[in-house]
Amino acid sequence: MITEAPAPPVIPSPLSPVSKAYRRYALTVLLIIYILNFLDRQIVAILAEPIKNELHLADWQLGAMTGLAFALFYTVLGIPIARYAETGHRPRIIAAAAGLWSLFTIACGFAQNFVQLVACRIGVGIGEAGCTPPAHSLITDYTPREKRASALAFYALGTPLGGLLGLALGGLIADAYGWRTAFLFAG
Incomplete structure (x- = not known):
């Protein structure tokens, strides 16, 4: 016969508790950062045709620039950055990541050829990989267990x-x- 164990008690975060106002502030800031993260990621789709025309790119080059260059580095670096976020200062990680992807997004505007544009998109991918893992960690630390799903949905x-x-x-x-x-x- 299988018996169900009682639900574990709600245990406060190991960090010092944050006020409701600070939690809302932090969640709003994280949402804005995540909006900018996706804005930078998606803008290349609407700009693909004029980029292709000006830089005389082939379709495979456009695909590499919009997909592979970004996605490969974003995916590969997500786990190591998440591990670093477990011990590092998460707000600083997010700030550094946002600064990095913003600089590389700006650099995309100065790219003169395919290689430069791919290098910039790789930089955007590396920077954006540093956003979500530490943000999820902060949200779970700042939010009571019974409100985490809503907080993560708001961030999403x-x-x-x-x-x-x-x-x-x-x-x-x-x-x-x-x-x-x-x-x-x-x-």
Whole structure:
């Protein structure tokens, strides 16, 4: 006969408790960072055609720039950064990551050829890999167990909001000022 064990008690975070106001502030800041993360990630999709035309890229080059260059480094570095976030100062990791991907997004606007653009997209991928693991860790530390699902869902709104803003603003800015300016704005 199998008996169910009672649910474990809710144990406070090992960190000192944070106030409700600070928790909301932190979650809002993390959401804004995640929106910018996805904006930078998605803007390249709306800018692909003008980039391809100006730099005379082949379809395979466009695919490498928009997918492989970013995704490979983003994926490979996610786990080591998550491990570092377990012992490192997570807000600093997120700040450094945001600074790195922003600089490389700006650099995309100055790229003169395929190799430079791929190098910049690799840099964006490396930077963006440092956002979500430490953010999830902070959210779970700052949020009581019974509210974590809602807090993580709020944070996850950064995906559709950032994608929407990246495509909408990227298109508007590119139409008015060119694809390079759109990257400068996104960075």
